[in-house]
Amino acid sequence: MTERPRFTNEELSAIYERTSGKCHLCHRKLAYVNYGVNGKRGAWHVDHSRALANGGTHRKNNLYPACISCNLEKGTFTTRTARRWAGKSKAPLSRKSRAAAKVNNALESGIAGAGIGAAIGGPPGAIVGAIIGAVVGHSRNPDR
Ligand SMILES: [Zn+2]
Numbered sequence: 454m455t456e457r458p459r460f461t462n463e464e465l466s467a468i469y470e471r472t473s474g475k476c477h478l479c480h481r482k483l484a485y486v487n488y489g490v491n492g493k494r495g496a497w498h499v500d501h502s503r504a505l506a507n508g509g510t511h512r513k514n515n516l517y518p519a520c521i522s523c524n525l526e527k528g529t530f531t532t533r534t535a536r537r538w539a540g541k542s543k544a545p546l547s548r549k550s551r552a553a554a555k556v557n558n559a560l561e562s563g564i565a566g567a568g569i570g571a572a573i574g575g576p577p578g579a580i581v582g583a584i585i586g587a588v589v590g591h592s593r594n595p596d597r
Contacts, residue, residue, distance in 0.1 A: 460499060468499055468516050472545040477502070477517035478527060479539035480596055491521050498524040502532045517544060545596045554595035562590025 460468070465488060474483050477500065484495025500519035503509030506529045519527070527535040536542060546554055563586045570582020 464513075465499070467513070469497075469518050471516075471547055472518055473548050473551055474518070475545040475596075476520045476523050477544035478519050478523040478532070478535045478541065480541055480545050481520055483518055483520065489521075496521050500524045500527065500532075504529040507531075541597065543597045551595055555591050555593075558593050558595060559587040559591035562593075563587035566590075 466485070469483070469485050469488075471477075474485060475481060476483055476497065482495060483497040484493065487493040487496040489498065490496045497518050498521050500517050500523075501509040501511075502515050502517050504527075505511075509515050517532075523535065523539070526538075536544075545551075563583045566586020566589070567579040567583035570585070571579035574581065
């Protein structure tokens with residue numbers, strides 16, 4: 454019933470890069486070369502976020518990389534449900550979105566740090582707080 458479409462390398466790598474090479478359900482790192490190789494470390498499938506059986510399509514925006522075990526467990530459950538099993542609410546970000554999100558985190562935490570630093574140590578405290586905040590913010594994993 455759910456005939457697996459053959460993907461070109463280009464399509465596969467686009468799907469893989471969508472989440473920086475992580476399972477969109479549990480966020481574990483996948484191994485690009487182990488696409489479809491069940492039993493290998495980081496083996497993965499292309500998951501139809503909305504299952505074909507539920508009216509999902511083969512279009513790019515419905516395709517995500519997933520561990521083979523996550524993909525099989527998910528079956529026709531919704532992506533939201535399967536992510537919740539793993540304690541996640543969103544797909545991991547692509548490399549590009551990830552870099553942007555980290556800059557945003559750094560800015561937000563830098564501003565918050567400046568406020569805290571100023572309250573403790575006046576203007577010099579604000580500078581130290583901003584730097585600490587920015588470093589902490591940038592190191593935070595933006596994936597949810
Ligand atoms: Zn997974």
